[in-house]
Amino acid sequence: MEIGSLIKMTRINKGMTQEALAEGIVSMSYLSKIENERTTASPEVINMLCARLGLQLDHKNEETLEETLQTWYSMLFDGNDKENIICLYNQLHQTIDSSYADWVVMFEIHKVRYYIVLEQYVKALKQIKKLNELSNSFDTLHQYYWYKFKGNYYSLGSVQYNQALRLYQMAEDKLNQLDMSEEEIADLQYTIAITHSKLRNTLESIDYANTALNTYQKHYNFTRCAQCHTILGISCRRIKMYDKSIKNQNLAKHLGKITQNKKIIQLANQNLGYLYSTKGESWKAIHYYEEVAHDDDVELIEKIATTTSLIKEYYHLGEFAKAEEMVERSTQLLEARHQSEEHKYFYYVTYTYDFALKEDHENFEALVIEEFIPYLKKNKDYANLVIYTNLVASHFESQGRYKEAANYYRLANVNYNELVDV
Numbered sequence: 055m056e057i058g059s060l061i062k063m064t065r066i067n068k069g070m071t072q073e074a075l076a077e078g079i080v081s082m083s084y085l086s087k088i089e090n091e092r093t094t095a096s097p098e099v100i101n102m103l104c105a106r107l108g109l110q111l112d113h114k115n116e117e118t119l120e121e122t123l124q125t126w127y128s129m130l131f132d133g134n135d136k137e138n139i140i141c142l143y144n145q146l147h148q149t150i151d152s153s154y155a156d157w158v159v160m161f162e163i164h165k166v167r168y169y170i171v172l173e174q175y176v177k178a179l180k181q182i183k184k185l186n187e188l189s190n191s192f193d194t195l196h197q198y199y200w201y202k203f204k205g206n207y208y209s210l211g212s213v214q215y216n217q218a219l220r221l222y223q224m225a226e227d228k229l230n231q232l233d234m235s236e237e238e239i240a241d242l243q244y245t246i247a248i249t250h251s252k253l254r255n256t257l258e259s260i261d262y263a264n265t266a267l268n269t270y271q272k273h274y275n276f277t278r279c280a281q282c283h284t285i286l287g288i289s290c291r292r293i294k295m296y297d298k299s300i301k302n303q304n305l306a307k308h309l310g311k312i313t314q315n316k317k318i319i320q321l322a323n324q325n326l327g328y329l330y331s332t333k334g335e336s337w338k339a340i341h342y343y344e345e346v347a348h349d350d351d352v353e354l355i356e357k358i359a360t361t362t363s364l365i366k367e368y369y370h371l372g373e374f375a376k377a378e379e380m381v382e383r384s385t386q387l388l389e390a391r392h393q394s395e396e397h398k399y400f401y402y403v404t405y406t407y408d409f410a411l412k413e414d415h416e417n418f419e420a421l422v423i424e425e426f427i428p429y430l431k432k433n434k435d436y437a438n439l440v441i442y443t444n445l446v447a448s449h450f451e452s453q454g455r456y457k458e459a460a461n462y463y464r465l466a467n468v469n470y471n472e473l474v475d476v
Contacts, residue, residue: 057100059191062089063162064107066184075106091191119149123157130167131241143168159188159196166203175211182207194231201225202242205249213433215252222246240269244278247285260289280309280318284325291329299329317353320346324360336367343367347383358387362403366441369407381408402426406442410449422446439469 065075076085079102080095087093088103095103126142150161162185169178182204192200205221208214225242247262267282287302303322310318327342346352346360361384368377384404388397406426409418422442430439447462 058088058091058095059188060109060158061100061103061107063159063185063188064109065089066187067162068107070107075103079103079106119146120157122146123161127160127164130164130171136172139168139171159192160199163192163196163199163203167199167206170203170206170210175207178207178211194228198225198228198232198234201228202245205245209245209249209252215249219246219249219253222249236269237273237275240266240278243269244282244285247282251285251288254292256289256292259285263289276309276313277315277318280306280313280315280322283309284318284321287322287325287329291325291332296329296333300326303329316349316351317356320349320352320356324356324363327360327363331363331367336371340364340367354387354390358384358397358400361387362400365404365407369410374411377407378411381411398429402429406445410445415449415453418449419446436469436472439472440466443469 061075065072072082072085072089076082079085080088080099084093084095085103088095088099122142123146126139126146129139129142146161150158162181166178166181166185169175169181185200189197189200201221202225205218205225207218208221209218222242222245226246229239229242243262243266247259247266250256250259250262263282263285267279267286270278270282283302283306287299287306290296290299290302303325307319307322307326310316310322323342323345327339327346329339330336330342331339343360343364346356347364352360361380365377365380365384368374368380381404384400385408388401388404402421402425406418406422409415409421423446426442427439427446430442443462443466447459447466450456450459450462
């Protein structure tokens with residue numbers, strides 16, 4: 055990044071107007087030309103502008119600071135404790151604010167990733183909007199991370215997977231111009247595999263996951279290997295290659311035990327539960343779901359996901375007392391969770407079955423027809439649309455409302471065809 059763009063970025067970061075920065079040094083119009091690289095200012099002018107901004111053109115310990123930055127960057131991807139990430143960020147933020155070097159730009163770009171790791175998506179978007187003004191001046195390496203982290207935001211912050219995939223592919227295009235480490239390339243491939251999986255591009259997901267897996271195996275990165283096996287297991291299940299799916303999930307589970315990573319172990323159990331549910335083997339599904347539900351170390355959102363899965367299995371087995379017990383447990387867990395898109399989905403599942411179990415027909419119809427099904431349509435969640443349109447159809451059929459039942463059975467069939475075409 056050129057000095058003019060850096061001056062602009064620093065000024066924006068400090069909340070300083072062009073008028074305040076230019077006063078007594080240059081005119082505002084001339085400052086604008088400097089910031090937008092339309093003129094080359096004298097060293098004296100640059101020194102005065104940098105001094106007012108607190109930018110140091112000459113500073114000591116640059117090598118040590120750059121090493122600390124690299125440590126912090128790696129922490130954003132290795133699942134480190136968030137308190138440690140925040141602590142090191144605070145140290146760097148104070149130093150970077152008064153430093154001038156090319157890696158200042160990289161620090162600002164990595165702030166997007168930092169806010170995403172902390173699930174502070176509003177701050178991540180604000181940082182993206184701030185950097186948008188300067189992105190035209192980014193070099194190839196900056197562009198790579200810029201596209202990648204913006205993709206992270208659209209994948210995790212706003213759940214726009216098509217937009218995320220487009221940005222990841224733009225980052226991938228930059229790899230041809232860069233000398234990146236094998237593991238960095240594998241990280242992008244792994245991320246693209248997840249995004250294809252979210253979009254149900256199954257064959258593409260398998261291709262990218264296998265490519266990333268080959269690299270992680272070479273570097274003995276067992277955690278990432280396990281995550282790749284998880285993606286492969288999900289993808290194989292979707293194309294009904296059940297034996298391969300089970301093998302991949304068990305490999306993920308085995309690697310989770312080796313690395314003592316309970317999150318990976320229980321994610322494998324959850325996926326195995328879903329696989330056996332898909333095969334219609336509800337009791338086997340329940341066995342794996344219960345493994346997750348009774349683990350106190352599992353994250354809250356995973357407990358909620360598993361509990362709602364148990365509600366569905368027990369309900370469809372006719373084990374209504376157990377289903378009611380799971381509804382009560384899910385309700386308690388939901389009360390402890392802040393509002394989010396995931397929260398909304400599990401809320402709908404829990405109360406759909408709650409009203410069905412209580413035979414509260416009015417609230418059941420209002421929730422599922424007016425809220426839940428439109429929510430699933432908006433998110434193009436065809437798999438769940440099949441489940442819940444069938445549930446509504448069965449509900450109407452049990453009441454002798456055959457015309458309405460036929461409409462929903464037909465809608466379930468339409469959604470099934472959409473699912474097959476995805």
